[in-house]
Amino acid sequence: MTRLNWGMIGGGDGSQIGPAHRMGAQADGNFSFVAGALDADADRGKSYAQSLGIAPDRAYGNWRDMLEGEREHPDRVDLVTVATPNSTHFEITRAFLEAGFNVLCEKPMTMTVEEGEEIVRLAREAGRICAVNYCYSAYPMVRQMKAMVAAGELGAIRCVVANFSHGHHAAGDDADNPRVRWRYDPAQAGVSGQMADCGIHALHMASFILGDELRSLSADFASTVPGRVLEDDAMVNFRTEKGTVGRLWTSTIALGRQHGLDIQVFGETGGLRWASEQPNQIHYHRLGGRVEIIEKGEAGLHGDAARLSRVPIAHPEGFPLAVANIYVDLAARIRGEVAGALPGAEDGLRSMAAVYAAVDSARRDGAWVDARPPMFR
Amino acid sequence: MTRLNWGMIGGGDGSQIGPAHRMGAQADGNFSFVAGALDADADRGKSYAQSLGIAPDRAYGNWRDMLEGEREHPDRVDLVTVATPNSTHFEITRAFLEAGFNVLCEKPMTMTVEEGEEIVRLAREAGRICAVNYCYSAYPMVRQMKAMVAAGELGAIRCVVANFSHGHHAAGDDADNPRVRWRYDPAQAGVSGQMADCGIHALHMASFILGDELRSLSADFASTVPGRVLEDDAMVNFRTEKGTVGRLWTSTIALGRQHGLDIQVFGETGGLRWASEQPNQIHYHRLGGRVEIIEKGEAGLHGDAARLSRVPIAHPEGFPLAVANIYVDLAARIRGEVAGALPGAEDGLRSMAAVYAAVDSARRDGAWVDARPPMFR
Amino acid sequence: MTRLNWGMIGGGDGSQIGPAHRMGAQADGNFSFVAGALDADADRGKSYAQSLGIAPDRAYGNWRDMLEGEREHPDRVDLVTVATPNSTHFEITRAFLEAGFNVLCEKPMTMTVEEGEEIVRLAREAGRICAVNYCYSAYPMVRQMKAMVAAGELGAIRCVVANFSHGHHAAGDDADNPRVRWRYDPAQAGVSGQMADCGIHALHMASFILGDELRSLSADFASTVPGRVLEDDAMVNFRTEKGTVGRLWTSTIALGRQHGLDIQVFGETGGLRWASEQPNQIHYHRLGGRVEIIEKGEAGLHGDAARLSRVPIAHPEGFPLAVANIYVDLAARIRGEVAGALPGAEDGLRSMAAVYAAVDSARRDGAWVDARPPMFR
Amino acid sequence: MTRLNWGMIGGGDGSQIGPAHRMGAQADGNFSFVAGALDADADRGKSYAQSLGIAPDRAYGNWRDMLEGEREHPDRVDLVTVATPNSTHFEITRAFLEAGFNVLCEKPMTMTVEEGEEIVRLAREAGRICAVNYCYSAYPMVRQMKAMVAAGELGAIRCVVANFSHGHHAAGDDADNPRVRWRYDPAQAGVSGQMADCGIHALHMASFILGDELRSLSADFASTVPGRVLEDDAMVNFRTEKGTVGRLWTSTIALGRQHGLDIQVFGETGGLRWASEQPNQIHYHRLGGRVEIIEKGEAGLHGDAARLSRVPIAHPEGFPLAVANIYVDLAARIRGEVAGALPGAEDGLRSMAAVYAAVDSARRDGAWVDARPPMFR
Ligand SMILES: NC(=O)c1ccc[n+]([C@@H]2O[C@H](COP(=O)([O-])OP(=O)(O)OC[C@H]3O[C@@H](n4cnc5c(N)ncnc54)[C@H](O)[C@@H]3O)[C@@H](O)[C@H]2O)c1
Ligand SMILES: NC(=O)c1ccc[n+]([C@@H]2O[C@H](COP(=O)([O-])OP(=O)(O)OC[C@H]3O[C@@H](n4cnc5c(N)ncnc54)[C@H](O)[C@@H]3O)[C@@H](O)[C@H]2O)c1
Ligand SMILES: NC(=O)c1ccc[n+]([C@@H]2O[C@H](COP(=O)([O-])OP(=O)(O)OC[C@H]3O[C@@H](n4cnc5c(N)ncnc54)[C@H](O)[C@@H]3O)[C@@H](O)[C@H]2O)c1
Ligand SMILES: NC(=O)c1ccc[n+]([C@@H]2O[C@H](COP(=O)([O-])OP(=O)(O)OC[C@H]3O[C@@H](n4cnc5c(N)ncnc54)[C@H](O)[C@@H]3O)[C@@H](O)[C@H]2O)c1
Known part of the structure; x- marks a missing residue:
């Protein structure tokens, strides 16, 4: 097993869902957390990313910079998670799919049906994974x-x-x-x-x-x-x-x-x-x-x-592990292995x-x- | 406290709701179970009533006989419970209300809205209690x-x-x-x-x-x-x-x-x-x-x-006692005492x-x- | 079925366990509540008994009077329940057993092992039921x-x-x-x-x-x-x-x-x-x-x-009905019918x-x- | 934050507690899993370690090799988890403490009281963390x-x-x-x-x-x-x-x-x-x-x-996260930060x-x- 590279957009300090994604992606050692544009505020996002162990040059101020930085990166991320507020999902997901990245998008995937149809078409054309976090x-x-x-x-x-x-x-x-x-x-x-x-x-x-x-x-x-x-x-x-x-x-x-x-x-x-x-x-x-x-x-x-x-049995497993299960199957899909059902x-x-x-x-x-x-x- | 006299129609041997009414009416000693037309089958009804301690002359073969028998009885029942199948509720309830009895009718009280309105009017005119067993x-x-x-x-x-x-x-x-x-x-x-x-x-x-x-x-x-x-x-x-x-x-x-x-x-x-x-x-x-x-x-x-x-506290009370609570308030109402909410x-x-x-x-x-x-x- | 006669000692107004016995004995119509010495205070006991429908001459001021009154009564009680404080159980139970009554005694039956052995011997000799309310x-x-x-x-x-x-x-x-x-x-x-x-x-x-x-x-x-x-x-x-x-x-x-x-x-x-x-x-x-x-x-x-x-099924039954089950089997035993396990x-x-x-x-x-x-x- | 290096002894393929440690150590990105002697069978342990992303030279056949290999390693592990069967805990924990490693040992820490006292003394002398997984x-x-x-x-x-x-x-x-x-x-x-x-x-x-x-x-x-x-x-x-x-x-x-x-x-x-x-x-x-x-x-x-x-609130967290909490506080202690209670x-x-x-x-x-x-x- 080689570790995959993972990046996140949104999920900054104090966000609700950010921690679940970080635990989910890392729990099984499938993904290394190497890049992020974590916050609406560029500075907060950069410093928070670094506090989480991300190298300064991959702690981005916004998702467009991240798209630019990762696009040509020799170790570019294998998966991008979009955990920003709803109204931004469409634009960000579309941009990363178009650039050939695999995406895990938070729900709701889009704000309109038309946008949803566009993402479906795009994911098919791009041959990339576009998963939605119905965890x-x-x-x-x-x-x-x-x-x-x-x-x-x-x-x-x-x-x-x-x-x-x-x-x-x-x-x-x-x-x-x-x-x-x-x-x-x-x-x-x-x-x-x-x-x-x-x-x-x-x-x-x-x-x-x-x-x-x-x-x-x-x-x-x-x-x-x-x-x-x-x-x-x-x-x-x-x-x-x-x-x-x-x-x-x-x-x-x-x-x-x-x-x-x-x-x-x-x-x-x-x-x-x-x-x-x-x-x-x-x-x-x-x-x-x-x-x-x-x-x-x-x-x-x-x-x-x-x-x-x-x-x-009877050792309880909770919400972060459900999210981790999504990442387990994402890793399998990215590696071309047999994977379970992925929304x-x-x-x-x-x-x-x-x-x-x-x-x-x-x-x-x-x-x-x-x-x-x-x-x- | 003097005990009140109570009779039941329906609730024969093997019926679902019969036992709850008998426990409910008797649990507090408010009612003596003295009359009944308990079964669609006259003979079964009579013998079951007697097995429950009802005198032979008040173990009726059907509700019409009971109506006749109780109407002029010196110790006539203070309350009649109607626990027969739904389609008979209206007819029986109406007849007993008209004859001046208090009635506790099982739900649904009637089969139609029109019948329901008739019972409401009748109960008001008769000045009798017509309760429904929303226990x-x-x-x-x-x-x-x-x-x-x-x-x-x-x-x-x-x-x-x-x-x-x-x-x-x-x-x-x-x-x-x-x-x-x-x-x-x-x-x-x-x-x-x-x-x-x-x-x-x-x-x-x-x-x-x-x-x-x-x-x-x-x-x-x-x-x-x-x-x-x-x-x-x-x-x-x-x-x-x-x-x-x-x-x-x-x-x-x-x-x-x-x-x-x-x-x-x-x-x-x-x-x-x-x-x-x-x-x-x-x-x-x-x-x-x-x-x-x-x-x-x-x-x-x-x-x-x-x-x-x-x-x-924490000694559980169950369904039969909920039914008994209905009878507690019925007894109070019949005696002219202060009673709780009665459907x-x-x-x-x-x-x-x-x-x-x-x-x-x-x-x-x-x-x-x-x-x-x-x-x- | 003929109703059996039942009396209670203790279980006066405001007592904890009194209501459960009254509901238990009466719920199934097996017992008529006809006699009682319900309270440590004679007057309170008499008036409470009457408020529950007991005839004045059987609303006793204390258990000794009740023993006297019932012993020769033509309709003497078929069963006496002892629901007084613990230290009195032995004396009262012994006296009623000796007089040939069936007894349901609250727990603990006695205060000592020796008293317990005496009750066991006595119940055997008297050929009477001595049940204990392990309800x-x-x-x-x-x-x-x-x-x-x-x-x-x-x-x-x-x-x-x-x-x-x-x-x-x-x-x-x-x-x-x-x-x-x-x-x-x-x-x-x-x-x-x-x-x-x-x-x-x-x-x-x-x-x-x-x-x-x-x-x-x-x-x-x-x-x-x-x-x-x-x-x-x-x-x-x-x-x-x-x-x-x-x-x-x-x-x-x-x-x-x-x-x-x-x-x-x-x-x-x-x-x-x-x-x-x-x-x-x-x-x-x-x-x-x-x-x-x-x-x-x-x-x-x-x-x-x-x-x-x-x-x-799934209509809950609670504590008072568990007590009633004890009375169901007591009634069966008194009537010489087949009964369930009785403590x-x-x-x-x-x-x-x-x-x-x-x-x-x-x-x-x-x-x-x-x-x-x-x-x- | 820089990631800490982590190694594990025991917890091989199919073991009960191994997965919880791996999820626990990695979930928060505090630890990189870099070394292991995971199995009683050297070959199984090596290949399983590599399948989990560990470099071949740090996938050890047994704990003694691991001790040797890590002792002088420039990036030596900051923490060793001992998740082998009970009878080996003492020996392994002692050896790693003596070599100056921090240890998280599974319960029971030792087989005897005397061994326990020795570990306590040793941990104090060595000035190293010896935690026990009372997760x-x-x-x-x-x-x-x-x-x-x-x-x-x-x-x-x-x-x-x-x-x-x-x-x-x-x-x-x-x-x-x-x-x-x-x-x-x-x-x-x-x-x-x-x-x-x-x-x-x-x-x-x-x-x-x-x-x-x-x-x-x-x-x-x-x-x-x-x-x-x-x-x-x-x-x-x-x-x-x-x-x-x-x-x-x-x-x-x-x-x-x-x-x-x-x-x-x-x-x-x-x-x-x-x-x-x-x-x-x-x-x-x-x-x-x-x-x-x-x-x-x-x-x-x-x-x-x-x-x-x-x-x-109300998003359930389970057993693996409880283990992860132990690792959160271990990381803090190793980094010299304020940490919570650590068994x-x-x-x-x-x-x-x-x-x-x-x-x-x-x-x-x-x-x-x-x-x-x-x-x-
Ligand atoms: N799957 C689930 O069970 C689940 C649970 C909760 C939230 N969510 C979804 O997750 C998303 C985030 O929700 P949340 O509750 O964590 O919100 P939040 O408001 O708590 O956090 C949002 C985070 O995104 C950052 N952000 C905002 N705009 C950004 C941008 N343009 N670029 C980069 N970062 C940006 C904010 O700074 C913040 O850190 C929502 O779409 C929500 O519906 C899903
Ligand atoms: N309040 C509640 O929670 C509750 C629960 C169950 C049933 N119910 C109602 O109670 C009524 C009876 O239901 P059940 O489940 O006991 O039915 P059931 O079929 O189990 O028993 C009906 C009984 O009525 C007798 N009967 C039928 N026709 C009769 C007649 N003309 N005269 C006299 N007796 C007659 C039958 O012989 C039988 O003994 C229904 O209206 C039902 O909706 C209410
Ligand atoms: N089986 C059970 O689950 C259960 C539950 C509660 C109580 N109990 C037992 O029931 C008995 C009574 O307990 P309680 O909690 O109801 O007590 P209580 O103090 O609430 O009531 C006792 C009643 O007995 C009356 N009394 C006292 N001495 C009397 C006497 N010499 N003659 C007649 N009446 C007398 C009192 O006036 C009072 O009304 C106790 O032995 C107790 O252990 C059993
Ligand atoms: N904290 C808890 O809640 C918890 C729960 C379960 C188990 N445990 C403890 O964890 C330890 C392991 O238990 P388990 O149930 O996972 O056992 P297990 O038998 O399922 O697994 C033991 C693992 O250790 C390996 N192993 C055995 N000897 C070894 C050696 N000398 N060197 C390297 N690896 C070796 C085995 O190959 C196997 O992979 C026990 O001490 C147990 O008490 C703790």
Whole structure:
């Protein structure tokens, strides 16, 4: 094994998601962290990068400098992670793909469906990896669910119920809190608030586990905190291509739920439940049997779940390792080895199409609308 | 205290809900069980009643005989419980109210909105109690939630999320199982399956806790098991009179959920969560604080919750005692004493209106419709 | 079925355990509550009895009057429950047994081993029922555990771990609280505090589930709150007649545990766990399999567990119904019908022997001592 | 920041704990993995090391070669992790300390008390770090508990109850399974089975959180599986230097417990509970208040807990990150920066003293014995 070179844009000091990417990329020794444009503020970004061990000449002040510097670098980065605010993802991802880099882009991949389609086309043409950080799909137990569905252990799937709700934006005085306020302001956040921020994680999980995609949906949006324009609570009913019934609730005002991402899948002969706050167990109910607790790391898991169970049964693994699993498969893909399922630009595009469809439906009193991106119709 | 006389219709040997009513009525010694028409089969009903200690002359073969027998009885029953199949509730309840009896009717109170309105009018004219067995509302911790909302401990309520889902009708071969099949057959069950059976419990809980009523709703129904006509999975979005956002999911094919009735209430300054399988605790999250566990029987509960906590803190109380709480308040009402909140004919009517509204909306692709009974518009 | 007559001594207004007995005896309509000497204060006892529907002439001022009044009463009580403070149990139980009554005595049955042996002899001679209210053993899921062990579903039992810990006496100022203080005062409570109060419940559970009895034990007692003489925290290691290893922890200063009675049984081929705060489930781990959740009311339970599952699966049943189950079997025994396992005077005696053995061992620095009553050696 | 050089002995392909060390050392980019003697089999060790990116000349065949190779290496490793089987820890740790390396040794640090004392002396003389991998103490929420105790938020501590039980050695046929069998064979495992393997983790946790050390103990050991000589189930009662009562149960035959490490601390004014399977929450009960759930990452945690909460509230962190936290503080110590609490040779020695004391006590029927190492008496 030779180590791959890795760089990051965004994820500066104090950022939310930056640490998870650094732990994720480095935990397995696959990647050396050699370059970065980590902050909106050039100086802060440079000095923070150096404090993390990056050489001064690869601690860039902004992503354009990084693109220039890395393009011709003899040891140029094998992978660039884009962990900047949402509105910049498209531009940065496009630029690096065009320059022939592999990219891991944070969600949401773009702000519009059109941009999403452009990224999909570009990634295909460039022959480069464009992954999207739907990291929850990389938990071993989520992979186990996907494999159980694929193996028919639940029979035909009838219904999927996914939630992603929390209460961290419940404070009504967010007008004074810029870290919260921008999320409900169309000028900064685009057409959607919570749906685009968290709802798409849950929708992706549903598609990922089912091996099936959204066809149509009906949405109900609410802005429950005075002064908010975009939705902070949303319900989406959907149908998949194969006809499965779907239900998604997502909220930011759900006081009492800390990280309420959970998913239930109901088939003809079995049901499964997984929750992000206890990610190492699945509750499995076989028709006519008892609820059984499937444990990460137990004997007899399906291939991908077994491979990604890194420490013994009942030793918990958490969020940073889920992100690390994404990097494990990225390294494998970059090296041309066999890799597991990796969420990609198509998934990023589908999410955007679902967001726009939900916005449209909600505006039209819950009318059912096509949830697919035009290019996949 | 003198004991009151109590009789039951339905609830025969092997019935599901019969035992809960008998325990509920007798547990506190308020009622003597003196009369019954317990079974669709007259002989079985009579002999079962006698095996339960009822005198032969008050062990009736059917409800009409019971009505005749009790009408002029010197010790006539003070309360009649109607625990027969749904389609008979209206007729029996009406007849007993007209004859001047107090009635506790099982849910759903009627099969149509019109019948519901008739019962409401009749109960008012007769000046008799017509209660409906929304027994979950009688759990002490549900009363605590209602009181906390009323006291403003959560601030203005933004959103309520209620579920009532189980997997007990997930077996696809129910065509062969008459106990399940009739529920999805319009000829026997009316316009709705799971919504009318369980959904209304959850909707009642939402209204009861909020002290607020449904105004409008949008529904998505699915019949996921081949051969079923009526819905076995439904999602209803609603708005209350005060503008609270509501979400209700109800299902019978949710393998893994045994008795998945739970409710979450989110206000400006606090959130609450209660689940029927652990009915003695509430999770309470104050804005800016930690999640706290409120225990049945703890010091300082609101009045009704304290009164109905029958055994010390952390000694669990269950479903039959929730039913018993309904009977405690019925006894108080009959005796003219101060009683707690008792779900009544108005609630039974509102449920029916919501069911019909949901059916209508689901047929019209989720259109938003008025959820109120005509007489309350 | 004819109703049996029932009377109670103790359990007056505001008492802790009184309500559970009244609900337990009446819930199933087996017993009519016709007589009582409910309070240490004669007047309060009489008026409270009448407020509960007892006729004035059977609302007695003290237990001696009740003994006189009932002895020759044409409808004399078929069962007397003794729910007074511990130090009175022996005297009252003896007197009623001698007069030919059936008795249900609260735990601990006596204050000494000698008294316990006397009650055992007396109950045998009198040919009367002397039951002891080890009510936790009457939860359906505890019966299921007993049946599973008996059926060999766990193989030979290696180890049992029982806890009964709470934090309700953690307040250090109990010197000022007479309801707590007497429990740690040898003059009032006898030789033991928490061991005699709660520890014996857990020990009885262990014996009951295993179908095996204590042989020897080693104990460590602590009085953690200054001023207390008797133990408020105790650990007992024991061995059963069949050689099973036992561990019991019991405490009253365990802040955070509300009603921490739980029990785990480990056999060659399976393990079980039950906890009093969620009494309707057992966690079952088969060697080589997954943890399964056994639900009260599920299909295929062992006989006694099925019989005592009163309402459908996942509708919780609680503490008062466990007490009611004791009364169900008492009624059956009184009527000469087939009845389930009923904890009796022998169990009450064994508990006392274990308490004295533990006290002795703790005083002798954990020396192993015989835990059996002399009469069973 | 410059990266430090890191090497590992043991932790070869397929080993249990190897991956956690690799993720732990690399996750934060503090250490470059540059040298290793990873396997008992020289060839396997060399090729596995190279597959992990180690240069051929630093992929050693055994630890002696590594000692030679690294001693004079210009970029010699700053830290050596010893993750080999227990009986080799002493020899390897001693050799590397003597050669002036910093060492992180797996538990148990040594096989005897005398060896432990030698390591303590040596580490002091050499002025080198000798840490022991009591990694559970590095969970942020465990640090929070320690800080709460130190800050007096629970008042004086009365009692600590620690368990470390699992069922992974419950299969009776382990005579055929060498990975299990050696653990109960004195010739290979020394004087103790489960106590030395897992019990010491729980004992260390108790000392760590309390900021207090064991003074005396009384033990009960059992070998429940036929053919085993050493204990597979043990109960230890203890007292700390400050007089706190302690209880420790540890088992390997507890079918149903997967990773049953949990700890409860009870003080005058508060109680805490933490469990390894849900490591990101603490249950906190303030005297007179409600149970509150403290979340990793919440606002207002004590310093060390806040520092080690790496991703936002309710995003779970697991076992590998706890190990990583040990490496974070090792890096800080090596760099001469301010570091958090780091379990060291003294702790390793105290564990060994407690194990020998427990063995002695168990052999003498639970006699109370001094639990301190001679050098700390
Ligand atoms: N996959 C997940 O579970 C997950 C979780 C959280 C956040 N995210 C996503 O990650 C992204 C970042 O979110 P966050 O919460 O970490 O935000 P944040 O505001 O905490 O941090 C953003 C960081 O990006 C830097 N930055 C901003 N503009 C930049 C630019 N032009 N060039 C370089 N750096 C720039 C900022 O200085 C800051 O350090 C978002 O797109 C968000 O949706 C994903
Ligand atoms: N409140 C709740 O939580 C709850 C729970 C379960 C059932 N229910 C309601 O209780 C009612 C009964 O449900 P169940 O599950 O017990 O049904 P079931 O089929 O188990 O029992 C119905 C009983 O009624 C008897 N019966 C039928 N027709 C009769 C008639 N004309 N006269 C007298 N007896 C008659 C039957 O012989 C049987 O004993 C239903 O309306 C149901 O919706 C309510
Ligand atoms: N089985 C269980 O789970 C359980 C639970 C709680 C209590 N108990 C037992 O029940 C008994 C009562 O406990 P409690 O907590 O209800 O006590 P309590 O102090 O709350 O009530 C005792 C009642 O007995 C009455 N009383 C006292 N002396 C009397 C006398 N000589 N004659 C008639 N009445 C008398 C008192 O007036 C009071 O009403 C105790 O032995 C206790 O150990 C058992
Ligand atoms: N801190 C914890 O929570 C924790 C958890 C598990 C194991 N451990 C400890 O870690 C150590 C290893 O345990 P494990 O479960 O990984 O064991 P294991 O048997 O799974 O692996 C041991 C590894 O060490 C290698 N090895 C053996 N002898 C060697 C030698 N002389 N030189 C170099 N390599 C050698 C083996 O080839 C193997 O790769 C033990 O001391 C154990 O107690 C600690």
